[in-house]
Amino acid sequence: MLARKNRRIAVAVLGGVMTMVGAAYAAVPLYELFCQVTGYGGTTQRADAPTGTIIDRTVTVRFDGNVNSNLPWNFGPKERAITLRMGESRQTAYVAHNNGGDANIGTSVFNVTPFEAGAYFNKLECFCFTEQPLAAGESVEMPVVFFIDPAMDEDPHLKHIKEITLSYTFFPAKGPETPVAAAPAVTPDPSNRM
Template sequence: MIKKKSLTPLVLIGIFVFMLGLSYAAVPLYDLFCRVTGFGGTTQISNNAPKVVLNKVVSVRFDTNVNNLPWEFKAKSNVIDVKVGQVNKIEFEVENYSGEPTAGVASFNVSPASFGKYYSKLGCFCFEKQELKAGEKATYVMTFYLDPEMVNDPSVKNLEDVTMSYTFFSTDYYKQS
């Protein structure tokens, strides 16, 4: 029979191992939660376009920012009106105005945050390292649609405009972490 004195350290070790396992699982579980629910403006990634296009139109605004990079970054159109369910493409222009090669990674979010689960990307340059030579210009394309299921959600069905915000960060920013 195990004595109480030897059971307590075993219980504490078990709790420690369990908490350690939870800490490793937290990031992927949080990422999964955000992708499923659209929490925090997390958009969806899709492989297929919807089969239905609705007459409902939503204005999508594009906000562009640069953090710690000598780049100019802007959307070719600041606002586009899109039909819910229709596949759309938006082009972004980027220019490295420094005298040396630089690299960046774009992250994004959508506002209002509750709309994130209905903003689906078919193709995007985000979260991929983009390198530009000194003075080089590039055009990046994002292909997206607004999920027709949004009309069944009372929290977003009456939205008439949303904002998609992109920020390019220097890849050196990620090395600091």
């Protein structure tokens, strides 16, 4: 009787622990998905094409660039600000330079402020969608094509917004040391069977 009760408790505790571990692993991707869908925390939207509607209300978009201290790059916007009409798509660029003696790969995180504007800030093209490799001493111009959804004009909480800041921070990407194509083939050892 006692052994059965202990087994039930052990299974319940193990089930609780497994649920907590699963929830911890699922929290980050679910939070990222939530932010992308809602624009929460200044997360911008990704669009395939502009809305097709351009209205007269203008917004000034300011650009900011930062680099984590573990990445030997200089990075910043080519232009400090652009004023555009809502619905109008625009292109600008950021410039990155690898000051290090080795090639390395960077990945960027981004947000807009005020955070509430993230739901209306749409990117058509962005270097932030992929990792960016740079050879030692290499400089590159990285384009961003974006528009502000005219629906922002209908949001009573954002009527006062005249400026939006788009900010990127580059970090070292965690990638394989050897590209998969260059990795040596692995031959199974028949004596090492389980």
